[in-house]
Amino acid sequence: MITDVAPGPDTGRVHRHVEHVMGMPISLALRGSHADTAVGRRAWASVMDQLREVDRVFSTYRHDSVVNRLDRGELTVDQCPRDVPEVLALGRVAEDESGGAFSIWLPDDNGRRRLDPSGIVKGWAVQRASRELSALDDTDFSLSAGGDMVCHTTDPDRAPWRIGIEHPLHPGTLIAVVPVRSGAVATSGAAHRGQHIIDARTGRPARGVASVTVIGPSLTWADIDATAAYAHGREAADWLRARIGRTALVVWPDATTTIIDGAAHPVPASQARPMG
Amino acid sequence: MKRIVLWLASTATVLVLLFGYRTSTNATPLSAGASIASAGRAGATSAAPSSTSSSGTSTAADASTAAGASTAAASASPSSTSPAAAAAATTSYTGSVAQTRWGPVQVDITVSAGHISAVDVVQYPQGNGRDQQINAYALPILVQDTLNAQSAKIDMVSGATVTSNGYVQSLQSALDQAGL
Numbered sequence: 001m002i003t004d005v006a007p008g009p010d011t012g013r014v015h016r017h018v019e020h021v022m023g024m025p026i027s028l029a030l031r032g033s034h035a036d037t038a039v040g041r042r043a044w045a046s047v048m049d050q051l052r053e054v055d056r057v058f059s060t061y062r063h064d065s066v067v068n069r070l071d072r073g074e075l076t077v078d079q080c081p082r083d084v085p086e087v088l089a090l091g092r093v094a095e096d097e098s099g100g101a102f103s104i105w106l107p108d109d110n111g112r113r114r115l116d117p118s119g120i121v122k123g124w125a126v127q128r129a130s131r132e133l134s135a136l137d138d139t140d141f142s143l144s145a146g147g148d149m150v151c152h153t154t155d156p157d158r159a160p161w162r163i164g165i166e167h168p169l170h171p172g173t174l175i176a177v178v179p180v181r182s183g184a185v186a187t188s189g190a191a192h193r194g195q196h197i198i199d200a201r202t203g204r205p206a207r208g209v210a211s212v213t214v215i216g217p218s219l220t221w222a223d224i225d226a227t228a229a230y231a232h233g234r235e236a237a238d239w240l241r242a243r244i245g246r247t248a249l250v251v252w253p254d255a256t257t258t259i260i261d262g263a264a265h266p267v268p269a270s271q272a273r274p275m276g
Numbered sequence: 277m278k279r280i281v282l283w284l285a286s287t288a289t290v291l292v293l294l295f296g297y298r299t300s301t302n303a304t305p306l307s308a309g310a311s312i313a314s315a316g317r318a319g320a321t322s323a324a325p326s327s328t329s330s331s332g333t334s335t336a337a338d339a340s341t342a343a344g345a346s347t348a349a350a351s352a353s354p355s356s357t358s359p360a361a362a363a364a365a366t367t368s369y370t371g372s373v374a375q376t377r378w379g380p381v382q383v384d385i386t387v388s389a390g391h392i393s394a395v396d397v398v399q400y401p402q403g404n405g406r407d408q409q410i411n412a413y414a415l416p417i418l419v420q421d422t423l424n425a426q427s428a429k430i431d432m433v434s435g436a437t438v439t440s441n442g443y444v445q446s447l448q449s450a451l452d453q454a455g456l
Contacts, residue, residue: 014431018452025443027452029431122437144448146437164428164447165416166435172447176416177428183413189436213434215413249416259415 017044022055022122024146029161032139032154040139046132047143054125057081060116071115087117087124090220094120095200098228098239103200111203123186123223126150130219148186148226150219156181168211168251175257176213176249184219188212188226189251199231208234208253215247216262222246 015035017028026048034040057066057080066084069075077085091104104120105113122145130150133141142151142161151161160179167175168189178185188197189211199206214226225246229236237250237258247262419428433447443449 016452018449020440020443023440025438025440025446025448025452027432027448142432144432144434146439147433147435147448148437149432149434151432160414161432162428162430164430164433166433166447168436171435172445174419174428174430174433174447176418177430178416179414185432185434187434187436211436213416215416247413247415257418259418261415262413 015040019048021048021051022059022145023061024122025144026051026126026146027144028133029142030133030136030139031141031158032136034136034139040136043132043136047129050129050132051125051145054083054121054129057083058087058117058121058125060114060118067115067117087120090120090124090224091117094224094228098231100201101199101206101231101239102224102228106198106200107203119227120220120224122146123148123184123219123221127184127219142180148184148219148223150184151180151182153181165213165249166211167255169253169255175251178213178215178249180215183215183217184222185213185215186219186222186226187214188223188230197227197230199233206231206233209236210251210253210255212236212240212251213249214240216245 012031012035015030017030019026028044028047030036030040030044034043055065056062059065060067062068066075066080070077070080070084077088088104095103102119104115104117106116108114126143126145126148127150130141130143130152133139133143134152138154140151140153140155140158140161142149142163147166149163151163153160160181163178163180163185164174165176165178165185165187166189167173190196197206198204209230209232212226212229214222214229216222216225225240225243225248229240229248229250232239237248237260240246240248240250240260245262246260248260250258250260252258431451433451435447438446438448
């Protein structure tokens with residue numbers, strides 16, 4: 001098991017950027033050759049351009065967004081940008097794999113199911129936008145959207161990024177630290193926005209868990225899995241254990257924790273060799 | 277050299293997993309797998325991975341392409357589909373691989389077929405000691421209550437979603453300001 005959490009040799013100065021889009025802060029930490037070059041800044045500008053375009057298409061807060069027009073029946077899926085069917089397809093997979101606890105069709109105040117792909121879009125969009133940064137030569141980055149991030153380290157001898165996991169019951173303090181070289185970290189919890197994660201099976205807020213952090217290779221799925229696990233409430237840890245290779249931290253309402261080692265639980269035979 | 281071998285092994289395994297990814301759910305990933313296989317058979321000239329990939333070093337891209345070609349050729353036969361139909365079904369395939377000492381394989385693949393896309397493969401190769409190491413992500417380390425961001429020497433904060441309104445008071449904001 002990896003325990004080298006201490007900062008390693010010369011990692012260079014970390015350069016940071018912050019901008020806001022999709023109603024949340026996007027924070028970037030860069031180190032290495034392009035941490036402070038025009039090329040690096042252009043990559044960051046491209047990341048933000050991508051995310052602003054995603055917001056224009058997918059925001060549920062914008063009356064004229066593509067997703068809201070689709071939900072109102074003013075557009076068909078065929079008339080939407082190609083990203084829309086891609087996200088809808090991801091939503092179907094996520095709903096299926098979470099046993100219906102996660103859904104992009106959530107009940108509104110009147111009980112009508114509304115299209116709300118927000119639970120998919122952030123992780124998916126940031127993972128995709130991060131390619132602009134991973135194209136930078138000899139440059140490490142950590143790109144966070146409101147607390148969910150993609151990390152990338154180009155040199156194995158450099159220290160991993162150190163990611164603090166916020167204590168869900170005591171916001172502003174940490175409950176854990178996780179070193180990440182290349183991979184994603186996503187946390188779902190209720191600390192900052194109240195009870196906002198719905199168990200789509202019941203249509204009611206999930207209960208029985210304070211926060212779920214998932215560490216994995218892709219923010220798309222780390223984010224989905226963190227939300228889906230949270231939606232499972234007391235079964236959050238059990239559900240995560242049944243996923244393939246997810247490393248995770250579950251914090252319970254009484255501040256006890258469960259750590260799930262993604263490398264320790266073998267892939268079920270049905271998922272390991274699905275060919276044929 | 278050993279690293280290259282790790283590369284080939286891991287990429288090959290991931291591709292094998294890709295071929296079978298969620299085949300039981302619907303037909304789209306099947307055709308995706310088949311089309312990638314056909315690209316490999318064609319000699320990997322038009323190998324989709326390079327068209328949209330923007331990650332990794334050129335060494336990494338070469339290694340993964342090579343592995344993709346050979347794996348595709350080796351395992352394509354059981355599920356051979358019409359290459360033409362399969363190629364038409366695939367509109368994008370992005371390989372994004374990052375190698376580190378521990379070899380976490382980061383592969384993000386998007387496949388579009390008509391209106392439907394099956395998105396990234398996040399399976400880990402498992403089953404032997406080497407694969408276990410490839411899979412290894414460090415576990416979160418619990419810290420003392422009330423440990424603040426400064427004393428923990430962290431780079432970023434992961435937590436429940438911070439909105440733009442709440443950002444000013446957030447831990448991440450403190451980190452960002454410290455670094456600006």
